[in-house]
Amino acid sequence: MKTIMLASKRRQVISGLNKFLRDTFSLEKVASFADCLAMLRQKRHDICLLDLNLIVKTGQLPESTEITSKLQNIIEAAAEIPLVVLADANQLRTAVQAVKAGALDYLCHPIAKQEIDLVLHNLSERLAIRSELEYLRSHFWKAEAEDLVRTSSSTMRSVYESIEAVAPTKANILINGDTGTGKSLLAKLIHLHSNRATEAFVSVHCGSMPDSLVESELFGHEKGAFTGAERRKLGRFQVADGGTIFLDEVGTITPNAQIKLLQVLQEGSFTRVGGEQEISVDVRVIAASNEDLKKKAENGRFRKDLFYRLNVFPLELPELKNRRQDIPYLADHFLKKLNQKYGKDIKKVSANVLNAFQGYDWPGNIRELENLMERAYILETGKLLSSISFPTELMAITPQDSSPDQDLGDVTLAEVRKRAVEEVEYRYLAKILEEHKGRIESCAKHAGVTTRQFHNLLTKYGLKSKDYR
Incomplete structure (x- = not known):
C-alpha cells in the first residue's frame, strides 16, 4: 500500500482526506512545517499532501516572501516525491506558484471527491513512470553501487545518466570538480560498469608524485636509467593493460610526461624511461582535475592537444552544498x-x-x-x-x-x-x-x-x- 504524508493541523482536512484515502493509501500525519521537512528528507513516503495553512500565519499574505521561501524548501526536499498542495480560495495564487516551482498539483478546500480522484489518477501515472525508471536503472547499476547512485539532485541524475551511456564504451573521460566531490569514486563506478570491470583499475594521484618521478611511475624505467634505478620497474600504464587507469589531478604532470601521455592516447604505446623498446597497451583513461584544465590549456600551461584527447567525454561534479x-x-x-x-x-x-x-x-x-x-x-x-x-x-x-x-x-x-x-x-x-x-x-x-x-x-x-x- 502506498504511503501518504499529510501535513496539516486542520481536523476537517485530516478527517476528509482520511475518509477518501484510507482504503487505498496509508496516511501518516504531521502537524508542523519542521516535521514535514524532516520527514521529506527521510524519503519514506510515496506522496506528500501539504496544507498551505501549515505555513501561513494569521494575518499573513499568502504570497509573502517567507511563505515562498518555505514552499521552496518543501519542494526541494520532496525532489522525486510527488507533492500536492491543499489551498483555500484566497491561496490559489500561491498554489499555482507551487506547481510552477515543481509541485505536481493542487487541491482546493473544501475537497471534492471528483477533484481528488483526478489528482490521484495523475499521481498513479507519475508513480508508474518512476517505477519503470527505477526498474531500468536497477538493471544497469550493480548491487554494490545502488547506494552510491541514490540521488534527488537533478545535476547528479544527469551525471549518472551520462555514466550509463559512456561506461560500456572505450571513450576517455575527464571528470571536473572541486577537491572532495567524489571524482575517484565516480571513476571506480565507471570502471565497475564497463566491459573492463574484471580487469585492473589503477588509480594514480598525479599531484602527490615528485616531478622527477612522474614519468617513471606512469611508464616505468629500465635498470640504470637514472641514479637509484637498480632494477627494471613496470609503469602504471603497463600494470593497467586491459583495464582502466585513473589519473587524478592530471593537470599537475610535467611537460615531458604530457608528451608521453599524448603518445599513449594517440598510438596506444610508450617507452620506459631509459628504454628503447616500444610497449603497446590497451588502457582506458579516466582523468580528473580540480582546476579548469581548458583554461590552463588556453594559457599555455597544459598541452591543448592532450586536453582534447582527455576531454572526449567530460563530466562535471557539483559541490556538496549544491546537492x-x-x-x-x-x-x-x-x-x-x-x-x-x-x-x-x-x-x-x-x-x-x-x-x-x-x-x-x-x-x-x-x-x-x-x-x-x-x-x-x-x-x-x-x-x-x-x-x-x-x-x-x-x-x-x-x-x-x-x-x-x-x-x-x-x-x-x-x-x-x-x-x-x-x-x-x-x-x-x-x-x-x-x-x-x-x-x-x-x-x-x-x-x-x-x-x-x-x-x-x-x-x-x-x-x-x-x-x-
Missing part, C-alpha cells in the same frame, strides 16, 4: 560503511544532525562529510549518531526550519537525560579549555575536579587540550 538534498543518502551510505568497519551497529543519524548538515557549507565536500561522520561514529556510545558526537561549531549551525526535538521520539527518557547532560558537559569543557588556554591543572581547578578526572573527561568527549593553546 544538499543528497546529504541524507550519503550519510546513510557512510553509516553502513562505518558499521561494517567498526561493528557498532549504529542504526541511523539523528534528525538534528541531518538538519545541521543542511545548514553547513561543506568546504571539504563529500570527503569532509565522511571524515566528520567517522569521528562522530568513534565517539558515539548509543545506537543513534547524535549531535553530541559532532563538533559544537557544526551543531550550532541550525537552519531556521529545524526542530530541536525531532529525533527524541525514538529514545527512552533515560537516554534523553543522558544526552542532555553530555551536551552540556561537552560545551562546558570546551568553554573552560578556551578560557584557560588548554592548561589542564587550571581547568581542573576551575571545574572542581582532579587533573586525572579532567583528563578522563577530555578522553570521553574527544577533546584535546593542545587545540586550545
